[in-house]
Amino acid sequence: MxxxxxxxxxxxxxxxxxxxxxxxxxxxxxxGLRRLAPAEAWAAAGRGAKLVDTRPEHQRRAAGEIPGAVVVERNHLEWRLDPTCEARIPEADSRHIQWIVICAEGYSSSLAAAALRELGLSNATDVIGGFDAWAEAGLPTVRPARPTTPRGPGE
Structure with a gap:
């Protein structure tokens, strides 16, 4: 930061x-987290874990995005991923999902993952070094013409 x-x-x-x-x-x-290196996060996503990108639009526009990551802005994260909340996204249907939070550098994602764990999402964690480390590791990224719109309730 x-x-x-x-x-x-x-x-x-x-x-x-x-x-x-x-x-x-x-x-x-x-x-309280077992943080994941970018390659570990990529492998976990291949096994069914859900990557959630909390970076604001200007960061995603400038640096790119991770294909398949769920985009939820940080200020909505707890509401979108809490399986007991009416404002959740459809994927948030269980407390047992492994949510892997990614931000730009791996700082705010740690705080976000800890907050998710306090909600009872005990498998929540984050990516060491964030998107910057992900891209540096050569893992898949895309640069859509328009950044992905953050997910809203029920979307």
């Missing part, structure tokens, strides 16, 4: 001396 201290977390994910409160929040969120 812009302005983030590159040394705010140790190699084990613990906050360093001088870490900010958001660094501590991120460390707590990640402590």
């Amino acid at each position: 812009p302005g983030e201290s590159p040394t705010a977390l140790t190699t084990t994910g613990e906050p360093c001396a001088g870490a900010t409160e958001v660094d501590r929040l991120l460390a707590r969120a990640r402590a």
